Amino acid sequence: MNADLLFQLLLNGLIVGSLYGVVAMSFVLIYKASQVVNFAQGEFLLIGAWVCWYTLTAWQLPFVWGFLFTLAFMMLFGVLIQIVVLRPLIGEPVISVIMVTIGMSIFFQALMKWMFGVFAQPFPPIFETSSVGLAGLQIKTVYLLSLAMSVVIMGGFAWFFKFSKMGLAMRATAFDQQAAQSLGVSVRQVFALSWAISAMVSAVAGVVVGVVNGVSSALSFFGIKVFPAVILGGLDSIIGGMVGGIIVGLLENIAQFADSQWLNLGNMYRIAPFYVLIAILLIRPYGLFGTRDIERV
Amino acid sequence: MTALSAMTPCGEFRTSYRQDTTIFPTALSRNLMLAMVAVLCLVPLVADRYILDLMIRIGMLSIAALGLNILVGFTGQISIGHAVFFGFGAFASAWFVRHGVPVVAAIPLAGLATTVVGMVFGLPAARLKGLYLAIATLAAQFILEDFFARAQWFTGGVAGTITEYFSIFGFYFDTGERYFYVVLAYMVVMYVMAWNLMRSRDGRALVAIRDHYLSAEMMGINLTKYRTLSFGISSFYAGIGGALYAHYLLFVSVEAFNILFSIEFLGMIIIGGLGSVIGSLFGTIFMVMLPEVVQWGADALSGGWIDRTLRLSNSISFLREMVIGAVIILFLIFEPDGLAHRWRMIKAYWKLYPFSH
Numbered sequence: 001m002n003a004d005l006l007f008q009l010l011l012n013g014l015i016v017g018s019l020y021g022v023v024a025m026s027f028v029l030i031y032k033a034s035q036v037v038n039f040a041q042g043e044f045l046l047i048g049a050w051v052c053w054y055t056l057t058a059w060q061l062p063f064v065w066g067f068l069f070t071l072a073f074m075m076l077f078g079v080l081i082q083i084v085v086l087r088p089l090i091g092e093p094v095i096s097v098i099m100v101t102i103g104m105s106i107f108f109q110a111l112m113k114w115m116f117g118v119f120a121q122p123f124p125p126i127f128e129t130s131s132v133g134l135a136g137l138q139i140k141t142v143y144l145l146s147l148a149m150s151v152v153i154m155g156g157f158a159w160f161f162k163f164s165k166m167g168l169a170m171r172a173t174a175f176d177q178q179a180a181q182s183l184g185v186s187v188r189q190v191f192a193l194s195w196a197i198s199a200m201v202s203a204v205a206g207v208v209v210g211v212v213n214g215v216s217s218a219l220s221f222f223g224i225k226v227f228p229a230v231i232l233g234g235l236d237s238i239i240g241g242m243v244g245g246i247i248v249g250l251l252e253n254i255a256q257f258a259d260s261q262w263l264n265l266g267n268m269y270r271i272a273p274f275y276v277l278i279a280i281l282l283i284r285p286y287g288l289f290g291t292r293d294i295e296r297v
Numbered sequence: 298m299t300a301l302s303a304m305t306p307c308g309e310f311r312t313s314y315r316q317d318t319t320i321f322p323t324a325l326s327r328n329l330m331l332a333m334v335a336v337l338c339l340v341p342l343v344a345d346r347y348i349l350d351l352m353i354r355i356g357m358l359s360i361a362a363l364g365l366n367i368l369v370g371f372t373g374q375i376s377i378g379h380a381v382f383f384g385f386g387a388f389a390s391a392w393f394v395r396h397g398v399p400v401v402a403a404i405p406l407a408g409l410a411t412t413v414v415g416m417v418f419g420l421p422a423a424r425l426k427g428l429y430l431a432i433a434t435l436a437a438q439f440i441l442e443d444f445f446a447r448a449q450w451f452t453g454g455v456a457g458t459i460t461e462y463f464s465i466f467g468f469y470f471d472t473g474e475r476y477f478y479v480v481l482a483y484m485v486v487m488y489v490m491a492w493n494l495m496r497s498r499d500g501r502a503l504v505a506i507r508d509h510y511l512s513a514e515m516m517g518i519n520l521t522k523y524r525t526l527s528f529g530i531s532s533f534y535a536g537i538g539g540a541l542y543a544h545y546l547l548f549v550s551v552e553a554f555n556i557l558f559s560i561e562f563l564g565m566i567i568i569g570g571l572g573s574v575i576g577s578l579f580g581t582i583f584m585v586m587l588p589e590v591v592q593w594g595a596d597a598l599s600g601g602w603i604d605r606t607l608r609l610s611n612s613i614s615f616l617r618e619m620v621i622g623a624v625i626i627l628f629l630i631f632e633p634d635g636l637a638h639r640w641r642m643i644k645a646y647w648k649l650y651p652f653s654h
Contacts, residue, residue, distance in 0.1 A: 037428045037431070037432075085626060085630070088630045089629065089630065092629075092633065093373075094375070094427045094428055095369060095373075095375050095571070096567075096629050096633060098375060098428060098431055099563060099564075099567055099625060099629055100625070100626055100629045100630070102377075102560055102563070102625070103564075103621075103622045103623070103624075103625030103626040103629070104622065104626060105622070106557065106560060106618050106619075106621060106622035106625075107618075107619050107622030107623050107626065108622075109618070110615040110616070110617075110618035110619040110622065111615070111619055113612070113615045113618075114608075114612045114615040114616065114619065224435070224439075227432050227435060227436075228436075231429075231432060267443055267446070267447070270439075270443070271439060271440060271443045274436040274439045274440050275436075275440065277432065277433070277436045278421065278433060278436050278437075278440070281421055281424075281425060281429060281432070281433050281436075282421055282424065285424070285425060285429050
């Protein structure tokens, strides 16, 4: 019985972890391209999920069109945020940039509560069968969808950064801004694009979580959970973000299992990643895959 | 900080380092400050409950905000967990009182206890900087918040803690009018201490670390020591502020010290001005008054068509949060040096009016 529970929890961990991974990747994308630590990443999920929910319930759009509308909206939103809020702060100290994203986080979280209320709203049903049997376990269809989505997004990222022109330009900018600029890469475009992609990808994760759990402001906690994931994986490594996300997802569920079986402390699910975060910061602050910065004077 | 030296108006000449490091550059500024404190002493005689409550809250919070400013503005270490240290001070003071310590002694003791906790969490600060430290303190926020909810013996768990009025020799400071003087006294002491710290060797070491930590280290400043010290000082201020808060409200709840509160502290020092002692006070006044102004605005509009279409009066708490977020963003974009900078400009302008060049 315990083994069954453990297995189920591990599976949950893998699925939730892959979502953390997706959000972590989009977080790392912004950090790599523009050196901005985005504390408002969770609000991207939140806004995306609410917009999609609104198109499905108020406008009665079919899911596909609502989803596409959400992506388009988030793209514009990401670009707009970059131009209006982040561009004036280029060259400012790191505290200002962190604080401005924190300010955005509070603002949008409250705005969403104001517009849509504080209660969780369920998505209209999207799939006809709510769960499928797989190797003796019942898995919700949306979970399968979310896993598939994560894999597709990962594949998309890999292709984008390896083969597309814009992706290469982004990598060049991340590596050395001045050199990239002198080779004709428009750094402004790269910054705006990185925010657009990040907002879109986060919104996908937001919609998936919204379909599973309903849309509520709890979604923005993903933006906080992303920190253990990215620090574990290394702040400037996209693969690291993915791996870190999955590890954090598994870890949460293992902590919950250990807690329910032996420790009985309660709330470990929420807190365990932060203990790990502190430990990593003390031992290996650049993470598993991150580059270690060496400072020269 | 280059703007600072350009801001000094002509006509102000200093011939020794002693003059350069005095707290008050001129006799007039010292007298004005004394007069200000004297006027504040008269406030409880005339002010009503509401204004008095606002001023007490400003006093308590501004002490904690000053602590955060020493850490963030003067040392350049970011902390996104200041509210839990404020909360720790509140719980610690209540705990000491429960164990028979008189309130007068419990407040400084709570400050010291918070210093210890702050230094424990500040130890990573010796190794980390910039955004890594920000993330570490974010983790500290959640870990300590969890600890508050868990530690029945210390905080009373989810039920919270009840504590006593401030009293000296059997005289109870049990009304707002009386407690105002306690807060005012603490505020004056803590602000003068901060001003004094900043002209001492230790204070200048902190500023040197902020400006260029490698150069500071080469000049013989022990980075580990001063970064941890800065965390300790900041936690001490937070602890004192929190203890004052506990003995004002008489009830400390576990939920009060969430991340939003921490962010409000950061907002205070950004709005007031990073690296300015008096700016911490300006920022706190701004941040405390802001929700009140939102409330007034909503009250003025209540019943009208704007209120009905936008559901203003039902969502006042969201509006407050939105305004806080928006103000932080706007200040960072348009006035990154904060209100303290504006204050210096005004002073510089009037100093040699009408020949202000």
